[in-house]
Amino acid sequence: MASSSERLKVIRGHLWPHSSSNGDVSSRIRQENSNIVFAECKGDSPKKLTVDESPSSIPKRRQELLKWNGWGYKDSKFIINKHGQVEFTGERYKISGKMMPALRDWMLSNVGVSLEQKSPAQPELTAANIPSPTVNESFVEEVKKLGLTYSEEPHDRLFRAHGHTLHEVFILREGTFKRIPDAVIWPSCHSDCVKIVQLACNYDVVLIPYGGGTSVSSALECPPEENRMIISVDTSQMTRILWIDQQNLLAHCECGIIGQDLERRLEEKGFCTGHEPDSMEFSTIGGWVATRASGMKKNIYGNIEDLVVHIKTVTPRGVVERSCQVPRLSSGPDIHHFILGSEGTLGIVTEVTLKIRPVPPCKKYGSIVFPDFKNGVACLNEVARQRVAPASIRLMDNEQFQFGHALKPEASSIFTSFMEGLKKLYITKIKGFDLHEISVATLLFEGTREEVALQEKRVYEIASKFGGIPGGEENGERGYMLTFVIAYLRDLGFDYFVVAESFETSVPWDRVLDLCRNTKDRIVRECKERGVQFTPYATCRVTQTYDAGACVYFYFGFNYRGLANPVQVYEEIETCAREEILANGGSISHHHGVGKLRKKFLQRTVSEPGVGMLRAVKHYLDPQNIFGNGNLMIE
Amino acid sequence: MSKTEEQSINSWINKDEPKYVSSQSHYKDGFEDILDERRHSSDIKYCIRKRRDVPKYKYCIPREPDDIKRHVLSSDRVQYVIEKLASEKVATLDELRIQSEEILNEMAHKLSVKAVRCFAYLLIKVLKSLFSGIYVNEPGIQMLHKLIHEYPVVLMPTHRSYMDFLLVSYIFYNYDLSLPVIAAAMDFKNMKFFGWLLRSCGAFYIRRSFGSDQLYWAIFTEYVQTQLRNGDSPVEFFVEGTRSRTAKSYTPKIGMLSAAIESYFKAELPDLMIVPISISYDRILEEKLYAYELLGIPKPKESTSGLLKARSILDEDFGSVHLYVCDPISIRDMAVGKVDRVLHALEPRYINNLTDREQMVTKELAYKIVLVQQQHLVISPWSLIAAVLMQSREGISQWQLLKEVEWLKQQVYNLGGYVDWPGNAKVETVIEHYLSLHTNIISLDNTEKIELKLVRPTHIAKPVHDEVMLNAATNLILGSYRNQVLHIFIRVGLVALAVNSCADDTMTMDELFNKYSFLETVLSRDFVFMPGETNKSFEHAVLELSHTGGLVVENDIVQVKKSITKHTTFFSQMFEPFLVGYWVLCHHLLSLPVDVHGRPLPKKPKAIAIDAQKLAIRLLQENVLKHYEVLSLDLLGNGLNALVELGAMYKDKRNEEPWLSPNRVLVSDIAEKIAQYVEVPPVAVTSVLAVSKRIVLTAKL
Numbered sequence A: 001m002a003s004s005s006e007r008l009k010v011i012r013g014h015l016w017p018h019s020s021s022n023g024d025v026s027s028r029i030r031q032e033n034s035n036i037v038f039a040e041c042k043g044d045s046p047k048k049l050t051v052d053e054s055p056s057s058i059p060k061r062r063q064e065l066l067k068w069n070g071w072g073y074k075d076s077k078f079i080i081n082k083h084g085q086v087e088f089t090g091e092r093y094k095i096s097g098k099m100m101p102a103l104r105d106w107m108l109s110n111v112g113v114s115l116e117q118k119s120p121a122q123p124e125l126t127a128a129n130i131p132s133p134t135v136n137e138s139f140v141e142e143v144k145k146l147g148l149t150y151s152e153e154p155h156d157r158l159f160r161a162h163g164h165t166l167h168e169v170f171i172l173r174e175g176t177f178k179r180i181p182d183a184v185i186w187p188s189c190h191s192d193c194v195k196i197v198q199l200a201c202n203y204d205v206v207l208i209p210y211g212g213g214t215s216v217s218s219a220l221e222c223p224p225e226e227n228r229m230i231i232s233v234d235t236s237q238m239t240r241i242l243w244i245d246q247q248n249l250l251a252h253c254e255c256g257i258i259g260q261d262l263e264r265r266l267e268e269k270g271f272c273t274g275h276e277p278d279s280m281e282f283s284t285i286g287g288w289v290a291t292r293a294s295g296m297k298k299n300i301y302g303n304i305e306d307l308v309v310h311i312k313t314v315t316p317r318g319v320v321e322r323s324c325q326v327p328r329l330s331s332g333p334d335i336h337h338f339i340l341g342s343e344g345t346l347g348i349v350t351e352v353t354l355k356i357r358p359v360p361p362c363k364k365y366g367s368i369v370f371p372d373f374k375n376g377v378a379c380l381n382e383v384a385r386q387r388v389a390p391a392s393i394r395l396m397d398n399e400q401f402q403f404g405h406a407l408k409p410e411a412s413s414i415f416t417s418f419m420e421g422l423k424k425l426y427i428t429k430i431k432g433f434d435l436h437e438i439s440v441a442t443l444l445f446e447g448t449r450e451e452v453a454l455q456e457k458r459v460y461e462i463a464s465k466f467g468g469i470p471g472g473e474e475n476g477e478r479g480y481m482l483t484f485v486i487a488y489l490r491d492l493g494f495d496y497f498v499v500a501e502s503f504e505t506s507v508p509w510d511r512v513l514d515l516c517r518n519t520k521d522r523i524v525r526e527c528k529e530r531g532v533q534f535t536p537y538a539t540c541r542v543t544q545t546y547d548a549g550a551c552v553y554f555y556f557g558f559n560y561r562g563l564a565n566p567v568q569v570y571e572e573i574e575t576c577a578r579e580e581i582l583a584n585g586g587s588i589s590h591h592h593g594v595g596k597l598r599k600k601f602l603q604r605t606v607s608e609p610g611v612g613m614l615r616a617v618k619h620y621l622d623p624q625n626i627f628g629n630g631n632l633m634i635e
Numbered sequence B: 001m002s003k004t005e006e007q008s009i010n011s012w013i014n015k016d017e018p019k020y021v022s023s024q025s026h027y028k029d030g031f032e033d034i035l036d037e038r039r040h041s042s043d044i045k046y047c048i049r050k051r052r053d054v055p056k057y058k059y060c061i062p063r064e065p066d067d068i069k070r071h072v073l074s075s076d077r078v079q080y081v082i083e084k085l086a087s088e089k090v091a092t093l094d095e096l097r098i099q100s101e102e103i104l105n106e107m108a109h110k111l112s113v114k115a116v117r118c119f120a121y122l123l124i125k126v127l128k129s130l131f132s133g134i135y136v137n138e139p140g141i142q143m144l145h146k147l148i149h150e151y152p153v154v155l156m157p158t159h160r161s162y163m164d165f166l167l168v169s170y171i172f173y174n175y176d177l178s179l180p181v182i183a184a185a186m187d188f189k190n191m192k193f194f195g196w197l198l199r200s201c202g203a204f205y206i207r208r209s210f211g212s213d214q215l216y217w218a219i220f221t222e223y224v225q226t227q228l229r230n231g232d233s234p235v236e237f238f239v240e241g242t243r244s245r246t247a248k249s250y251t252p253k254i255g256m257l258s259a260a261i262e263s264y265f266k267a268e269l270p271d272l273m274i275v276p277i278s279i280s281y282d283r284i285l286e287e288k289l290y291a292y293e294l295l296g297i298p299k300p301k302e303s304t305s306g307l308l309k310a311r312s313i314l315d316e317d318f319g320s321v322h323l324y325v326c327d328p329i330s331i332r333d334m335a336v337g338k339v340d341r342v343l344h345a346l347e348p349r350y351i352n353n354l355t356d357r358e359q360m361v362t363k364e365l366a367y368k369i370v371l372v373q374q375q376h377l378v379i380s381p382w383s384l385i386a387a388v389l390m391q392s393r394e395g396i397s398q399w400q401l402l403k404e405v406e407w408l409k410q411q412v413y414n415l416g417g418y419v420d421w422p423g424n425a426k427v428e429t430v431i432e433h434y435l436s437l438h439t440n441i442i443s444l445d446n447t448e449k450i451e452l453k454l455v456r457p458t459h460i461a462k463p464v465h466d467e468v469m470l471n472a473a474t475n476l477i478l479g480s481y482r483n484q485v486l487h488i489f490i491r492v493g494l495v496a497l498a499v500n501s502c503a504d505d506t507m508t509m510d511e512l513f514n515k516y517s518f519l520e521t522v523l524s525r526d527f528v529f530m531p532g533e534t535n536k537s538f539e540h541a542v543l544e545l546s547h548t549g550g551l552v553v554e555n556d557i558v559q560v561k562k563s564i565t566k567h568t569t570f571f572s573q574m575f576e577p578f579l580v581g582y583w584v585l586c587h588h589l590l591s592l593p594v595d596v597h598g599r600p601l602p603k604k605p606k607a608i609a610i611d612a613q614k615l616a617i618r619l620l621q622e623n624v625l626k627h628y629e630v631l632s633l634d635l636l637g638n639g640l641n642a643l644v645e646l647g648a649m650y651k652d653k654r655n656e657e658p659w660l661s662p663n664r665v666l667v668s669d670i671a672e673k674i675a676q677y678v679e680v681p682p683v684a685v686t687s688v689l690a691v692s693k694r695i696v697l698t699a700k701l
Ligand SMILES: Cc1cc2nc3c(=O)[nH]c(=O)nc-3n(C[C@H](O)[C@H](O)[C@H](O)COP(=O)(O)OP(=O)(O)OC[C@H]3O[C@@H](n4cnc5c(N)ncnc54)[C@H](O)[C@@H]3O)c2cc1C
Pocket: A163, A164, A208, A209, A210, A211, A212, A213, A214, A215, A216, A219, A220, A235, A255, A276, A277, A278, A279, A282, A283, A284, A285, A286, A287, A288, A289, A290, A291, A292, A293, A294, A295, A296, A343, A344, A345, A347, A348, A349, A350, A487, A591, A592, A593, A629, A631
């Protein structure tokens, strides 16, 4: 059963306590008569007050906690155990330590996996295989003088050479990057960043901000032709919540806080931001701002651009920020919007003031079963039209529903499997649904108990008009769970010749169905044309609703046995899929951003003068191209 | 020869010569005779049998014909146009809604499998009595089974007979394919029982012209598109727009096609598959009707009683039919790199707005469809015979005919055509068989010579006594069979014309190309050329003609004398009548009296053609013109359109119709050019050119 704060607990449980390597904890002072909580930058004058410091959940040596060549925590992964069953290891997640009996068969029949045919990754690279750094001695000297943590250690550098696109992870498993950062620096506060940027300008060194490393647009990859020294600026030590303002409902935070820490620490004070991207276990505030991230509960809390009230950014020209902290202002084009989505090309986002909300007393999952995807989409459209969308509402197509089922852990009791059987009987025999057509919406309600009850009533009423019937809380919760673990599943696929990736778009309502169908069809067709031997797996879900349209998220994977160049084939097909999306009136991206992966589509999306505008800003703020990661197309 | 008994499939072979009857005759070259089984088992059982594994488009949500109508009326597209027209005060909302319902009721099909079964029963009987075999390429059918499941399908058969869509539906029924819905002309709608029957078999009725009627256009577009989007049934229509009266392909019409593929450009479909179908007849049911229609003698209105009168037809033998299902053309593949569907992202998709490039691709596609259809037509030996007879106006001996047909067959093969020639039969037998199918126009009385017979029309009240007209009708019928091989020879034919008419000993390739390209433009209404590919066709034709014996090119110079061979002579003569016809037309235009501005009064195209025909009749009577085909209003109309295309006609729009008058300078120039290629009647053309030249000269002085 899903309890209201279960989800946060799940995420909280992800953490292993560990001590930060520079764990000098500053003093905490609570100002009694104010709602404001202050924190101080270690490098700053000691007069400033600081409270509520907790060590970063992410160690400087990330590879100690996280996989060096795959997704997530080292201790958590899908394996095929000695019984030939798929099992999820570790203890962090609800499915940890559980076996999923149906998953193996799903893999065998849906992606043509054969358990005898394995494609293990290359062993962990040794220093010898990692390119030696290009070092700008004078710069390094100055950095050391400032006492900043600095590393040229090969694995530190390799870890920050990539995000999590298929392309990048495949290189980790099978090859080497042409170019990786030459060193890593860990600033610990805003003024550290100011100094780093200054030095970089003085010595013509490239800086690439690094947040959680969850980028899925190749935004973190180093341009291979870059000859200057490249520094990865790892924000993982900038994790303080500098103050919380209870009256204005604001929290002023450093950029390196990861999502789960932010929510956990705010919750201790009774607050939340409500920003929950699926990557919230690892992604950071700075990363969210830099990519224009979107959280699943945006219906209540808004996307990142709705959540920020103030952004402080260090650019080669100086610090960009507003002088006030107001709910809205009219001051010409919004400078925040140059920073939001800048993808590390303009500077380092160091501090962000975010809106916060009291933690809602009641959270509840739910699900709706529709006879088919079409009805589901029509229902979501209606829910959006009436503006009664709960915190989250997502709609899985049939393939994804089937997959979700395959992820079900073995029934813990005969009773549950009996109940399952009954449910199935009801859906197929009494309601006459075809299990190969149905589609399932997962819901998350938040608010007071009464509000939630009211929301539920309205949503289920609308659903019934589209033939939807409530499918229970558990199905809903599992749906959300799936999005956390699916990233892990890709690594298992890799071991068996399966490459997989996700991509997303936003699209007007009238085109949602056509876009989903046509894009899946295009994928299958392009696979065939490129000699992919097994039917690819292509599935989608509608993950966000707006008045004017929706966000659609695709998973796509195929078995590449018999192909010499799987990644190239994959990338060609992804390009085709994106072209199809654009042709269907979809966008270049709803929240993943452009990076280097989707650069080729940017000009068509924003027009030539549009790109020119972006370029002009770039040239003014960063004439030397210090932030030379080559994202967007504005270098 | 009696047809009632069990008949051999190779029906030209006498029963008493069993050595000619192949054991597998119902199956040849990938074609299967679907009548074969029907001659050996119960028709009733066949009609009530269960249709198995009928493929359906994988995303289809089953609907009844009435659901489709409801959808159309409530669709955004139709609603949008209704509101737009209402706001323009064309009519009130209510009136427009009622109008829409009426239009849709007139249009919509009522496809029902039950009706189809009844009809099939009737149709089998008719088909068995008309045809000795209906051959279908089986691999094409297999392909369709898969394709219909994967993508929405548009069927585009050649259109030379009313039989065309009956045959396609029947074949789909026979092979357990989902029955197509067919865009049919209004003619049938008004036939009492038959109109209804066809509707139940999937015919939907389209008005012939509704150019600027926005409401009609919207309803029609939505009606077609919704059925493609949902893949309810394959949609069938004719890219030529109407039945070809001449048995050669008409230049394609774009309207219907663009309505269908708009759905792809607007990304409402993952792809759209166009399946051209080539239907070839040994003998066309309507041959006589067509001939008189071409001459301008009105055809009877389609009516059930007319159809019953046509029953006498059932006693005649129409040989066999070949139906070839061509490889599908994917719109997606066609459009790759040519159109940018993103351009439609900024407007609701129900607003009509195809881009220029999309229209261009549609046009290219339309031409491609016709060319693919042509490629897969099966050439009946009779067409070869007709081609030879057309060039032997004085009659020809059996022996000579045999030799010529053999030779021509070889040429067709060389140029990639497929002749339905039985592998193990003697030439005599084959020719005899086909001559016997066409004794209505061929006289075998004279044992020495094979000659043409005059055909008299049966369907018009006032019989035509005029010898010229009767001769012309016979010639047009025969010509229509020759027409069925012309698409194979057209390109080499133009090269041959250029070479044969050359007075010099040599010619450069550039000169040859210029001539070729002039001829292509002039003939572009009578023959189908891919727009913008003149160069390619020319090079190909030169290659073909020099490889198959004809053209001699040395060091990029055409050796004219050496190139005048049997090949080039025969090929150029094939196309002579068309050019002569155009010349007569020009001559007529130049003889029109001029007004004060030196310009003849504008007239409707039809009237011009009829007047030109009168001139041709006179020339035939005076015995200075040999080609009776020139009387064809179709030919004259095509010539006129070519002149329009060449910019040689002034165009006026009156009452939504074009009115034309000649630009005398250009027309006379074209006439002179044409006269360089063919022998024209010794009539003086008023040489406007000479006059104008002089004017230029005086101006200079
Ligand atoms: C499994 C998975 C699920 C995901 N789900 C979502 C989702 O639900 N919603 C969503 O929006 N995204 C999602 N993403 C994408 C990704 O998590 C977001 O783009 C996220 O915002 C990146 O944050 P990060 O801290 O990991 O940044 P990184 O990946 O480290 O960096 C991303 C880009 O931002 C720049 N950058 C990082 N920090 C800063 C800074 N402080 N100042 C300036 N530039 C900076 C980097 O240079 C880089 O260009 C998902 C990714 C994965 C792998």
